[in-house]
Amino acid sequence: MSPMSPMNTHHLTPDRMALAQRAQAAKTLGELAHECLLRPVPDGDRWVVAGDDPTVAWTFAARRLPLDHWQVDPGSIRRTVGGAPSVVDAQQLVLDLREQLGLSDTVLPTYLEEVAATLAGRAWKLRPDAPTSAELADADLQTVEAAMTEGHPCFVANNGRIGFGVDDYLAYAPEVGPRVHLEWLAVRAEHAVYAGVAGLEDQRALLSTQLDDDERDGFEKVLRDRGLDPRAYLLVPCHPWQWRNKIAVTFAPQVASDDVVHVGTGRDAMQPQQSLRTFFDLDRPERHYVKTALSVLNMGFMRGLSAAYMAVTPAINAWVDELVRTDPVLEGLGFEVLREVAAVGYRHPLHEQHGPSPYQKMLAALWRESPTSRLGEGERAATMASLLHVDAAGCSFAAELVARSGLEPRAWVARYLRAYLEPVLHCFHAHRFVFMPHGENVILVLRDHVPVRVLMKDIGEEVGLFDTAREVPEEVRRIQADLPEHQQVLAIASDVVDCFLRFLAAALDEAGTLAADDFWAEVAACVEAYQSAHPELAASFATHDLFAPTFERMCMNRLQLRDNQQMVDLGDPSSALQLADPLPNPLSAHRGSTR
Structure with missing residues (x-):
């Protein structure tokens, strides 16, 4: 299927979108009422929220549960303008309430885009072949991971993923459950940082467990064939989207000078997790998760990784793990942490010269222990x-x-x-x-x-x-x-x-x-x-x-x-x-x- 194929939008049908609109509107009304941004007024067995324009009204049925939880019935939602019925549209709901929600002219357009993307994700998740809860009850970790439909439960616009196109969505969205092969980059060690827990202080020790020997040798051969010394470089796994859309463009001078070298594509098939930028190794489940930098805006953050954080991540994990493992109460409960055992980050020689910005978080990765070894x-x-x-x-x-x-x-x-x-x-x-x-x-x-x-x-x-x-x-x-x-x-x-x-x-x-x-x-x-x-x-x-x-x-x-x-x-x-x-x-x- 080519990137421009209309099949890339096959999930965007009127029926699915109508269901997605109601589900999204129900969540919006429920969570914003929970946060007291909206204060629904009772009207018989229904509730009413007036728009900023008093001729606009949203009415719905809901059950009130403890903790001021609003369980809104999606099928009950109605929008009227001057008493006349109108289409239920989750973006229109935001616009109808923008003053009550305090949405500035700066935030509003991007927020509407995040809602639209969340609606698109809901439409995909409504596909007829989606597994049922009964089928998931005995499913494996990654089948369940890909089947999740909601995203963060509190946030209304929780699947914005601004930066992904529709082909990127189908290639990398967690709910699609794709098989992804990471790109591998070599970065000059003098402009990079690597840290690992005890036993993994040298990156070669880490990579000996995470890459096949011939795969690692192949990456190093790319460097040698260009007259470069592999010992002067660190290897960084990179999200394919990040390589194509950010590193190869934003870091073009560094690519040209061999500060950053694309050395190959990873052999193992990886599955993106709900956090979007973390991957599970499908071919070798005992290998570590890999978390990558991803310059996509999602739920209030650009999802980068900073080299400064990478420098101390293994030490923090080692300290937390020691605290947990040596506490007899936690040991008795079987509580454990999945350590982030190693991390690597590239310090862009120019962007490091100015204040904090997303450009300092574009090329980094960490390795986290897989849960499979703990079962x-x-x-x-x-x-x-x-x-x-x-x-x-x-x-x-x-x-x-x-x-x-x-x-x-x-x-x-x-x-x-x-x-x-x-x-x-x-x-x-x-x-x-x-x-x-x-x-x-x-x-x-x-x-x-x-x-x-x-x-x-x-x-x-x-x-x-x-x-x-x-x-x-x-x-x-x-x-x-x-x-x-x-x-x-x-x-x-x-x-x-x-x-x-x-x-x-x-x-x-x-x-x-x-x-x-x-x-x-x-x-x-x-x-x-x-x-x-x-x-x-x-x-x-x-x-x-x-x-x-x-x-x-x-x-x-x-x-x-x-x-x-x-x-x-x-x-x-x-x-x-x-x-x-x-x-x-x-x-x-x-x-x-x-x-």
């Missing part, structure tokens, strides 16, 4: 994002797992919370240490359809240490975050409870598997059981009270609506705090209750 007999892995997955027929993947497990729903949820929530709680209370533990960053280990433990990933960029007085190695200091003590609990209350468990509660409730109130009772029981087992941490439990009547409402979409080019300053955690009305805490009512 025992009878175990399989799945992205935790799958627990929020609902197939085209409306069937919940989590509900399917519960049904197949043979456990009572509350017992299944209790097992899951012990595997996932308890280690996150322990890291926070015992070590003042936090992850970004949303669904895509966590690998579930399942046995007989029940989560038994979890593997945490995306360590180098996403972890934080609130104990700023703790002595840590110089390379690790970057993760120390000076956040006000009263806001530190949001690392659990928002990142875990609101941004993930809220959606799982809704999915199980909607499926008729477990009422949301019973789900939150089980979460409360998990927190209390952990606290009872660790009386030595009572001071932390009191300071960071997960049973408070309310907690601050962090608003993810407000960040993207404010600035969808650079949503957060990664060096300043407080820049991620966009707060609204206090959020009623569903755990509070269940404190001290019995199962």
Whole structure:
């Protein structure tokens, strides 16, 4: 199929787009109401949101669940103008509400493009041959990975991927499940940085496990044939899109001077993961994930990788891994991290001379351990994002797992919370240490359809240490975050409870598997059981009270609506705090209750 073939747009049909529009509008109304950007008014058994133009109204039916979750029925949505019905269009919804949403003239056009791209992705995911939740219940890690339909649960415009054309979408989008061969570049070591954990301090030691010998020799031969010394270069795996669209153009002088040399295409077929720029080795699953720089704008960030971060990433991972492996509580829970064991980055000799910019993050990569080596007999892995997955027929993947497990729903949820929530709680209370533990960053280990433990990933960029007085190695200091003590609990209350468990509660409730109130009772029981087992941490439990009547409402979409080019300053955690009305805490009512 040629890049210009009309078959590249075969998924963009009126029927699929109409369904995508309603699903997208439902998410927009629900999440923006949750963030108090919209305040729907009751009208009988429906809700009404007035547009900036008072003659425009959006009405819908929704169920209100704990944590101020709006479960909007896509089929119920109506738009009227002066009382006359109009087409349901998710981009028009944004335009109708732009003043209420505070969308500036700068942000609005790009945001509309992100919504359009998200709609296109939804249309693809509605293909008739998409696997059902029942089929996914016994599927392997990569089949489940490619089947995910939602993206980040909180963000409305979560599949923008600005920079990808339609042929790029079909070639590289995670939900397409393509087989991708990475490009390999050699960069002059004097302008680059490489770092590895103990035993991998030399890149050749790493590459001996990640490339076949003849493949690596072939790359070096390209250099020798050009009269270049392979010992003066480091190898960088590069996303094919990045090579064609950025490096070969933006770095053209460096390519011409042999500072950057294309040495070949990787032999192994790789599958892009939900994070878009990370790849899993399909031919050799025991080999590491490869995370590449990708100058595509997606969900508030240009998805580059900085050489400066790469220089300390292995050290941070080694420190985190040591903390986790030497804690007997975490060991007892089977909690592990997938280390980013090596990283490489190119420092552009000109762009390094000016202030921070995406141009300094265009050519870098890291290697992360594969979960396949962590699985025992009878175990399989799945992205935790799958627990929020609902197939085209409306069937919940989590509900399917519960049904197949043979456990009572509350017992299944209790097992899951012990595997996932308890280690996150322990890291926070015992070590003042936090992850970004949303669904895509966590690998579930399942046995007989029940989560038994979890593997945490995306360590180098996403972890934080609130104990700023703790002595840590110089390379690790970057993760120390000076956040006000009263806001530190949001690392659990928002990142875990609101941004993930809220959606799982809704999915199980909607499926008729477990009422949301019973789900939150089980979460409360998990927190209390952990606290009872660790009386030595009572001071932390009191300071960071997960049973408070309310907690601050962090608003993810407000960040993207404010600035969808650079949503957060990664060096300043407080820049991620966009707060609204206090959020009623569903755990509070269940404190001290019995199962």
